Amino acid sequence: MDSTKKHQADGETRRDFLYLTAGAMGAVAAGTAVWPLVDSMNPAADTLALASTEVNVGSVEAGQTITVVWRGKPVFVHRRSAAEISEVRAEAWQELRDPQSDQSRVKSGHDEWLVLLGVCTHLGCIPMGSKVTDVKGDYNGWFCPCHGSHYDKSGRIRKGPAPTNLAVPPYEFISDTLIRIG
Amino acid sequence: MSRPAQTEKFQNPVVQWIDERLPIFTMLIKEYGVFPMPKNANYLWSFGGISLTMLIIMTVTGVVLAMSYVPHTEMAFDSVERIMRDVNYGWLLRYVHMNGASFFFIAVYIHIMRGLYFGSYKKPRELLWIVGVVIFLLMMATAFMGYALPWSQMSGWGVTVITSLFAKFPLVGDGIVTWLWGGFSVDNPTLNRFFALHFLMPFVILGVVFIHVWALHVTGSNNPAGVEPKSEKDTLPFHPYFTSKDGFALVAFLTVFLATVFFAPLALTEYDHFKAYDSMVTPPHIVPEWYFLPFYAILKSFVYDFTVTLSLLAMAGLLAAFPAAYVYFKKDVQKRNLAFKGVGALLGLLVLVTLLALVTANLEEPSLAAYLKVVIVPAALQGVLAMFGSILLLMVLPWLDTSPVKSARYRPVYKKCLLLLLISFIVLGYAGAQLPEGWPVIAGQVATIYYFAHFLVIVPYLSRKEKTLPVPNSIHEDPRCASKGK
Numbered sequence: 016m017d018s019t020k021k022h023q024a025d026g027e028t029r030r031d032f033l034y035l036t037a038g039a040m041g042a043v044a045a046g047t048a049v050w051p052l053v054d055s056m057n058p059a060a061d062t063l064a065l066a067s068t069e070v071n072v073g074s075v076e077a078g079q080t081i082t083v084v085w086r087g088k089p090v091f092v093h094r095r096s097a098a099e100i101s102e103v104r105a106e107a108w109q110e111l112r113d114p115q116s117d118q119s120r121v122k123s124g125h126d127e128w129l130v131l132l133g134v135c136t137h138l139g140c141i142p143m144g145s146k147v148t149d150v151k152g153d154y155n156g157w158f159c160p161c162h163g164s165h166y167d168k169s170g171r172i173r174k175g176p177a178p179t180n181l182a183v184p185p186y187e188f189i190s191d192t193l194i195r196i197g
Numbered sequence: 198m199s200r201p202a203q204t205e206k207f208q209n210p211v212v213q214w215i216d217e218r219l220p221i222f223t224m225l226i227k228e229y230g231v232f233p234m235p236k237n238a239n240y241l242w243s244f245g246g247i248s249l250t251m252l253i254i255m256t257v258t259g260v261v262l263a264m265s266y267v268p269h270t271e272m273a274f275d276s277v278e279r280i281m282r283d284v285n286y287g288w289l290l291r292y293v294h295m296n297g298a299s300f301f302f303i304a305v306y307i308h309i310m311r312g313l314y315f316g317s318y319k320k321p322r323e324l325l326w327i328v329g330v331v332i333f334l335l336m337m338a339t340a341f342m343g344y345a346l347p348w349s350q351m352s353g354w355g356v357t358v359i360t361s362l363f364a365k366f367p368l369v370g371d372g373i374v375t376w377l378w379g380g381f382s383v384d385n386p387t388l389n390r391f392f393a394l395h396f397l398m399p400f401v402i403l404g405v406v407f408i409h410v411w412a413l414h415v416t417g418s419n420n421p422a423g424v425e426p427k428s429e430k431d432t433l434p435f436h437p438y439f440t441s442k443d444g445f446a447l448v449a450f451l452t453v454f455l456a457t458v459f460f461a462p463l464a465l466t467e468y469d470h471f472k473a474y475d476s477m478v479t480p481p482h483i484v485p486e487w488y489f490l491p492f493y494a495i496l497k498s499f500v501y502d503f504t505v506t507l508s509l510l511a512m513a514g515l516l517a518a519f520p521a522a523y524v525y526f527k528k529d530v531q532k533r534n535l536a537f538k539g540v541g542a543l544l545g546l547l548v549l550v551t552l553l554a555l556v557t558a559n560l561e562e563p564s565l566a567a568y569l570k571v572v573i574v575p576a577a578l579q580g581v582l583a584m585f586g587s588i589l590l591l592m593v594l595p596w597l598d599t600s601p602v603k604s605a606r607y608r609p610v611y612k613k614c615l616l617l618l619l620i621s622f623i624v625l626g627y628a629g630a631q632l633p634e635g636w637p638v639i640a641g642q643v644a645t646i647y648y649f650a651h652f653l654v655i656v657p658y659l660s661r662k663e664k665t666l667p668v669p670n671s672i673h674e675d676p677r678c679a680s681k682g683k
Binding site: 058161 | 357377381390482483502562564
C-alpha cells in the first residue's frame with residue numbers, strides 16, 4: 016500500500032508502466048510485420064543471381080574498348096597501349112577535381128586494362144568514347160553528351176559538371192584474359 | 198436525441214426514407230446547397246473545383262487505360278502504341294490522360310498562386326493549406342511514376358536521373374536507390390512497382406482531397422478582400438450562385454483542355470517520348486515534364502561543393518558572430534543568450550560534419566592541401582535538399598507570414614514581391630529546360646536565391662514592417678465588391 020501511494024504521488028502508476036511496455040511490444044510487432052513488405056522491394060534472388068558477369072578479353076586489341084552489361088549498366092573494358100599509360104601517369108593527379116592516381120584505378124600487374132562503370136557521375140548518362148567513331152572529348156578519353164563532362168584515359172573527370180571520376184566496379188582477373196566483374 | 202437531428206423534409210418518400218437512415222441528402226444540401234460562400238469570390242475561386250474535376254478525369258481514363266496496358270519492359274512501349282492504334286478510342290483516352298496531367302498541374306498552380314495572393318494559408322486555414330501542400334507532393338509523385346509507364350527513352354532515363362538523386366545522401370544513399378529500383382538499374386521490377394503505385398496514388402489523393410474539402414467546409418472559403426464574412430449580407434448560398442459560376446469556369450477550362458487534346462496533343466511532350474527505352478543509349482538532353490522544370494532548375498543551381506576549406510571559413514565567421522552578438526544585444530541578456538546558443542549549435546554541427554568527413558575521407562596521399570579539398574556536402578546533395586526544401590517551405594508559410602492582413606490587395610509591397618516570386622518561378626522553369634551551362638545557370642541561380650529569400654527573409658520582414666492599406670470593415674462594405682448592399 017505504501018509504495019502504491021508513493022507512486023501515485025509521483026503521478027506514476029503500474030498502469031503507466033503497462034501502457035509503456037504494451038506500447039513498446041506493439042511497436043516491435045508492427046516493425047516485424049512491416050519489414051517483409053519493405054524488404055520485398057529489395058532486389059529479388061534472381062536479380063541478385065545476375066550480380067556478376069565474366070568477360071573474355073582475349074580478343075581485345077590495344078587501344079580498343081568493349082562494352083559489357085553488368086547489373087543492367089554498361090561497363091567499359093579498355094585495353095591501353097604503353098604510350099597511353101605513360102601519358103596518363105605523367106600528369107600531376109593531385110591537382111585534379113577528384114584526385115586519384117592512375118595506378119589506384121587499375122589492378123597492378125594488369126596495368127593495360129582499364130575497367131570502368133560507363134555511367135556519368137553527374138546525372139547518370141552514358142559517356143561516349145568507346146567506339147572508334149565516337150567523340151572522345153578534350154582529354155581523349157570519354158565525353159558525356161548530356162552536360163559536357165570530359166574524362167581522360169584513366170576515366171578521371173577533367174572538365175564539365177561531373178563531381179567525381181568514373182567509378183571502377185569491383186572486378187578480378189581469373190586468368191590473364193578472363194575478368195569477373197562483380 | 199443527442200445526435201444532430203435531420204433538418205430537411207423531402208417530398209420524395211424514397212429520398213426521405215434514405216435520409217432518415219443516412220442523412221446524405223441533408224449533408225449535400227448543407228455543404229453544397231445553402232453553404233454560405235463569400236459573395237465577392239471571383240473566378241480564381243473556381244480552380245479548386247476544376248482541380249477536383251481533373252483528378253476525376255485522370256482517375257477514370259487511367260483505370261480504362263490500365264486495362265490495355267502491360268507493365269513489362271518487353272511489352273510496355275508496344276502496349277501503349279497498341280492503345281494508340283488498335284484499341285477503340287485508345288488514342289483519345291491516352292491523349293486526355295497525357296494532357297490531363299498538364300492541365301491538372303495548370304489548375305493546381307493557379308489554385309496555389311491564388312492562395313499566396315489572397316493569404317488563404319493564414320489563420321484559421323493553416324491546416325487546410327498544409328493538407329493542400331501534401332496533395333501537391335502526392336500529385337508530383339504520381340505524375341513522375343506515370344511518366345515512367347510508356348517505357349520510352351524519356352521514361353527510363355527520367356526515372357534514372359531522378360531516382361539517382363537519392364544516391365547523393367551519404368551512407369544510406371546507394372541502399373535507398375537499390376531499394377527503389379528493386380535491382381541495380383532501372384529495370385522490370387522498377388516498372389512493375391511504379392505501375393502498382395501509379396494506380397494506387399489517385400485514390401490516396403482522393404482521400405486527402407476529402408480531408409482538404411472537409412477542412413475547407415469548417416473554416417469556409419477565403420475571399421478577395423481577405424476579411425471573414427460577418428453577416429448574411431456578406432455571403433450567398435453555394436447553389437445556384439457558385440454552382441453556376443464554377444460550372445461556367447469549368448466549361449471554359451475544359452474547352453481549352455480539349456482543344457489541346459484534339460488540335461495539339463503533343464505540344465507539351467518531348468520527341469524522345471516516342472522511342473522505346475534503351476538502357477545503353479542516353480538521349481542527348483534529359484528533361485522532365487514542364488511542370489517539374491522550376492524544381493529541376495533549383496536542383497541544378499547548386500554547383501559548388503562544400504569543402505573543408507569553406508567549412509573552416511564558415512567556422513571563422515561563426516566565431517566572429519559571438520562578439521558581434523555580444524555588442525548587438527548588449528541590453529537584452531535573454532536575446533543574447535539565445536543568439537549564443539544558436540551560433541554555438543551551428544558551430545557544433547559544422548565541426549561535427551567536418552570531422553566526420555575528414556575521418557571517412559579515403560585519401561591516397563594525405564597532405565594538408567588534400568585534406569582541405571575533402572568534400573563535406575557535395576553540390577548535388579545541396580541541390581537535392583534545396584529542391585525538397587523549396588516545397589516543404591510552403592508548409593511552414595503560415596508561420597513565416599504573420600501579417601494580420603490576408604489579401605495582397607492591401608499589401609502594396611508584398612504584392613510586388615509576389616510578382617517577383619512568380620517571375621522567378623517562370624525563370625526557373627525556363628532555366629530548367631536548358632542545358633546546365635552559360636547564362637541560364639546564372640539566371641536559375643538568381644531565381645533560386647530569390648525563391649528562398651522571398652519565403653525566408655522578405656515575407657517575415659514584411660509581416661512586421663510593411664505599411665498596409667486600410668482593410669474594408671466587411672465584405673459588403675468593400676467598395677470593390679460588385680453587388681453592394683443586397
